[in-house]
Amino acid sequence: MSKIKTVKDNTSWIITDDKDKNKVGSIVKHSPNEYAVRFKGTGKIFSKTDLVKSFGSQIFREDRPKFLERDKTNTVYDYESDCKPYNKMWYVKHKLPLYTKETKSKSYYCAGFYLINKKTWHEEFCPKLITLEKYKFHGPFVNVYQMKAFQRKYL
16 A cells, blocks of 8 residues: 655645655656656656546645635735734835834824844844834835845845
8 A cells, every 4th residue: 555645735645655655656747737746766657547547535635725815804905013003104215114003193104124224133023113213124024935035136
């Protein structure tokens, strides 16, 4: 008996031995309806229906979501905030998404990720507006990956 492990959804799989978990074969998508199957040294081309007949329908993961929806409750104009934002607004002069942490607060925070130059460049998430008015900064960034990419390219 063999087991199928997915390497990349609907594209490539590894066939392992049930007893000792050693790799005994592989399945790789060759074209839209052709899959190259190598099993114990022999190779053969299978169609999608042949694969389902041989290995079962669980090999294809159609039910998985392509992406996960982000939680929109803690966002200000599509930028994440560190808590539930109140008094959301867009600061036109500096192009910043602003919010307060309480309904009657006078301290404004900037949603998103930022690079702030306080002698050296620091990464900050949701800094106070007064900090960004005081120091040179880059941002807002939607996520950490955008910020890191900008940092590698320009700083």
